[in-house]
Amino acid sequence: MKELESKTVVISGGAEGIGLGLARVLGGHGMNVLLADIDVEQLQIAEQILKDCDVPVLALPLDVVHCDQWHRVAEQAIERFGKVHMLINNAGVGGTSGGVEGADEKEWRWVVDVNLMGVALGAQVMVPHIKSHGEGGWVINVASMAGFGPLPTAGPYTATKAAVVALTECWRPELAADNIKVSVLCPGFVKTRIHESGRNKQARYLDGDAQSASQGGDMGGVIESVVTTGMDAAVVGERVVEALLADELYIFTHPNYRSSIRARWQAVDAAFERAAQSPLLAGDVVPELPFGSRAAD
């Protein structure tokens, strides 16, 4: 595909799951692929899969919470491929399910660091490189349907995914001047190992007395059953290409969730209507701020 051919994509969390699905599809459309992931064993397997498909690929270790590691990835991407055109902030973890008291401080910090700070740092480091060549490009942040409506008892996950949707809406108008298109991918359940995210939990987020990689961080049995029967990551990848070429801001893959999201917006609109009708607020004039006004452009 002309728009993508010979351009370079950096994919965080690219060693498996949705990230690898995206890599295979974008590589199939002629892109150079840089896979970056905390899981070095899976990374090698993923690199070989892409090599076997004749995709130009470089695989590098990356923990998305470390800015210096992002800089190293950027340098090596440019050394190998010359330029970076697309960043996919895909690395993410599920975190423990269990309501208000279900996640301790370390668990919260892990989910916020990987799912939110990882996205912020990735963009902060990569966007200047995408700007620098003047050819434009893309930033795709991977959120979730949870970014639009709560995944019950998964507070940290839901909060970070809502934040990623919000960040995307901030960045889209900001980066339009540099012809960088910003989108947020919001899948429903996809067949990956997201329900076993604890396998890659960094030591500092584990409790001292039980330094086991399987400790915490797994979303639980209910999520496992819907994830393991979820959509194929390859379909998600193809859908992303379709949406990129149409410059979609919100990239959805599961249209069956439309009615529940619509119900949420209707509840918000009804709440505004009650405020508009409140005698307490009649005649109260405040300056207009551009809240949300340009997000959907």
Ligand SMILES: NC(=O)c1ccc[n+]([C@@H]2O[C@H](COP(=O)([O-])OP(=O)(O)OC[C@H]3O[C@@H](n4cnc5c(N)ncnc54)[C@H](O)[C@@H]3O)[C@@H](O)[C@H]2O)c1
């Ligand atoms: N699977 C789903 O149902 C689903 C639904 C909506 C959104 N998502 C989102 O899709 C993204 C990809 O998840 P997935 O479902 O493919 O799960 P996955 O667990 O199969 O893949 C996640 C990848 O991220 C990597 N990773 C984890 N922590 C990292 C870190 N600190 N630095 C770098 N890499 C790290 C893992 O090693 C893994 O390769 C996540 O952001 C997730 O929240 C998944």
